[in-house]
Amino acid sequence: MSEGPSWNSPEYQELLPILYGFWSFQLMRSGVELGLFDALSQKPGQSRAQLAEAMKVSEPAARLLLLGCCSVGLLRKSGETYHNGRSAEALLVKGKPQSAIPFVQSAQALQYQGFFRLTEALREGTNAGIREYPGEGTTLYQRMNHNADLERALYDAMNAIWSLCEAGLDGIEELKAASKVLDVAGGVGRVAKALTDRYPQLKVTVFDRPSACEQARANAKEWGRTERILAVPGDLLVDPFPEGFDAINFAHCLEWLSQEQILAVMKKAHRALPSGGQAFCFQFAVDDAETGPLYSARLSMYFYAVETGAGMAYPARDLERLFASAGFVEVRARRALPFEHVFVSGRKP
Numbered sequence: 001m002s003e004g005p006s007w008n009s010p011e012y013q014e015l016l017p018i019l020y021g022f023w024s025f026q027l028m029r030s031g032v033e034l035g036l037f038d039a040l041s042q043k044p045g046q047s048r049a050q051l052a053e054a055m056k057v058s059e060p061a062a063r064l065l066l067l068g069c070c071s072v073g074l075l076r077k078s079g080e081t082y083h084n085g086r087s088a089e090a091l092l093v094k095g096k097p098q099s100a101i102p103f104v105q106s107a108q109a110l111q112y113q114g115f116f117r118l119t120e121a122l123r124e125g126t127n128a129g130i131r132e133y134p135g136e137g138t139t140l141y142q143r144m145n146h147n148a149d150l151e152r153a154l155y156d157a158m159n160a161i162w163s164l165c166e167a168g169l170d171g172i173e174e175l176k177a178a179s180k181v182l183d184v185a186g187g188v189g190r191v192a193k194a195l196t197d198r199y200p201q202l203k204v205t206v207f208d209r210p211s212a213c214e215q216a217r218a219n220a221k222e223w224g225r226t227e228r229i230l231a232v233p234g235d236l237l238v239d240p241f242p243e244g245f246d247a248i249n250f251a252h253c254l255e256w257l258s259q260e261q262i263l264a265v266m267k268k269a270h271r272a273l274p275s276g277g278q279a280f281c282f283q284f285a286v287d288d289a290e291t292g293p294l295y296s297a298r299l300s301m302y303f304y305a306v307e308t309g310a311g312m313a314y315p316a317r318d319l320e321r322l323f324a325s326a327g328f329v330e331v332r333a334r335r336a337l338p339f340e341h342v343f344v345s346g347r348k349p
């Protein structure tokens with residue numbers, strides 16, 4: 001008799017979703033790309049032949065995809081017909097509110113290949129994963145300047161993130177007290193939209209790469225907010241921050257910087273603000289004990305191994321310390337906001 005856990009042991013059953021995670025992900029992605037979940041949402045209870053036709057693949061190919069999706073619970077089979085499982089119906093059908101499809105697309109476009117080099121990245125202490133993405137520059141953001149597909153995948157994912165986290169910005173006294181916010185690395189204006197939706201007195205200026213600023217201006221026009229959402233291009237690591245703002249916001253941008261870079265950027269913000277000016281940070285955070293949660297743990301590794309080679313979804317206590325070290329007082333972190341977020345604020349004396 002052989003020793004060790006059998007195939008049916010709890011140990012194997014616990015390991016399987018991790019061991020074959022690569023396959024489950026690709027099944028899900030193919031189901032999304034081929035329109036499998038859309039077809040079953042429109043018409044539940046279709047047969048293999050009908051689904052093969054809807055997906056424009058052969059019946060043997062459909063057979064294997066349907067089998068795989070049933071085995072991981074994305075589909076249910078009843079007799080000879082198929083139905084979406086609960087998560088596929090709620091999250092993987094195109095056009096549904098809060099669909100997870102942008103997460104699927106960004107995982108495929110920005111992360112999947114990069115993580116292939118994880119051990120290399122950990123051993124070398126570099127973002128070795130970036131070698132999988134063609135282009136110039138040492139960070140994925142720099143490579144995005146010349147790759148519209150990468151850029152689109154990033155901002156679609158950010159939009160999906162905002163739908164899940166923006167409630168964390170509700171009713172924040174420090175935001176009620178601000179009037180002109182510089183939104184560092186503000187992307188295509190989605191942060192500015194979330195802020196101006198909630199705080200009618202706010203004017204927000206996006207500070208980001210030139211191509212992001214262009215899209216932010218176009219979005220501001222589309223949202224009828226050109227008076228309240230502006231954009232100035234700049235490099236947060238190189239350029240001084242423009243003055244004339246009573247608040248500087250960092251949303252999802254201290255996450256991919258080292259603690260030394262964060263301190264330098266926070267000190268720069270301190271210099272640019274008037275006395276009484278405020279600094280804010282709104283981003284993913286692991287718990288203070290550093291045992292999770294999963295999205296922030298995965299994101300942390302992504303920054304380090306693929307995107308920039310630095311950073312993590314720092315626990316709130318690190319952020320509080322960095323704010324204080326840069327000279328901010330009355331530093332306050334709101335923890336456990338929706339979607340693993342934290343909001344940190346501080347005031348320049």
Ligand SMILES: C[S@@+](CC[C@H](N)C(=O)[O-])C[C@H]1O[C@@H](n2cnc3c(N)ncnc32)[C@H](O)[C@@H]1O
Nearest residue numbers: 141158185186187208209234235236237251252
């Ligand atoms: C994760 S996205 C977050 C965007 C936005 N803050 C949000 O929360 O949706 C990071 C942003 O940082 C910008 N960025 C990266 N490096 C930058 C740099 N050196 N200077 C200015 N912006 C930069 C990227 O263009 C991108 O828009």
